[in-house]
C-alpha cells in the first residue's frame with residue numbers, strides 16, 4: 402500500500418515484490434529514469450536564461466556549445482539507461498532508428514527495451530510553458546543474448562510492463578505505473594529527492610474539461626465537430642470548459658487530476674493525427690487505463706493497435722471514461 406510522502410526510493414523497495422520475475426531490473430530502470438529526470442529538470446528550469454547562456458548552435462559565455470534541450474534530454478536518458486545495464490535497446494522520438502545496447506560484457510543479456518519522447522512539447526520552452534518526458538517499457542520478445550531487433554519495439558501497448566511521464570511544471574513530478582496502479586512523485590529540488598505526493602492516482606470517470614486544438618476545427622472529422630458542439634451546448638452539466646496547453650503531458654496530467662478528455666484526432670491536415678503511437682499514445686494510455694480512464698483512437702482501444710512503424714502516428718481520445726465513450730459514440734455515429 403502506498404504511504405503518503407514516502408520517498409521514491411522507499412516506494413520502489415516496498416513494492417519490489419510486485420515484480421516476482423524481475424530480479425530488480427525494473428526497479429533499477431525506474432531509478433535510472435529518476436536520476437536522468439533530475440538532470441534534465443535542472444536544465445529545463447534554467448532554459449529561460451538561454452539568451453544569457455547561449456542559444457542552440459551557439460557557444461555560451463563559458464564557450465560551451467549550447468544544445469537544444471530535447472537533444473540534451475535525449476542524451477541524458479540514453480546515457481543513464483545505457484550505463485545501468487538494464488535495457489537491450491532504446492527507441493526515441495529524437496532518433497530515426499532504435500539503438501541496440503550490448504551491455505558491458507557485450508552479451509546483450511538485458512531484458513527490457515525503452516521507448517521515449519525525451520522532451521515532448523519542447524517548442525513550449527521558449528514561452529515558459531510546462532513540458533514533459535514520456536517513457537514506455539517492454540520485455541524484449543527476441544532471444545536474450547542477441548541484439549534487440551525492431552520486433553522488440555513494435556509491440557502493442559497492451560504488452561507494456563511500465564510507463565510514465567515527468568512533467569517539468571510549477572513543480573517537477575514523476576508519474577508512473579508498473580501495472581499496479583499509478584503513483585505521482587514530486588521532486589524536492591533542494592534535496593534532490595522525489596516524494597510520493599499523489600498516491601494511487603485515479604482518473605475521474607466524468608469531467609467538465611475538453612482539450613483539443615479547436616483551431617483545426619474545419620479540418621476535423623464530422624464526429625469530432627459534433628462532439629465539440631455537444632461540449633458547448635447548454636444542457637445538463639454543459640457547457641464544459643475548454644483547456645488546451647498544447648503540451649500533451651500537461652493537458653493529460655491536469656485532466657487526470659480534475660477530470661476531462663484530451664483529443665488529438667486525425668484530420669484532413671494530419672491523416673493519422675499528430676501524436677506518436679509508440680512513445681506518446683501508448684505510455685499515456687497505459688497510465689490513463691491504470692488510473693481507471695480510457696484511451697482510444699476514437700473507435701477502439703489504442704493499446705490494442707499492432708504497430709507497423711517505429712514513428713507511426715495515431716488519433717488519440719483519452720481521459721475520463723464516460724467522456725471518451727461519449728466522444729466514441731459521436732465518432733461511430735458520424736463516421
Ligand code: P6P
Pocket residue numbers: 521522523524614647648649650665675
Ligand atoms: P498542436 C507538442 O508539440 C505536441 O507533440 C503535444 O505535446 C501536444 O499535445 C501537441 O503536439 C500540440 O499540437 O498541433 O495542437 O500544436
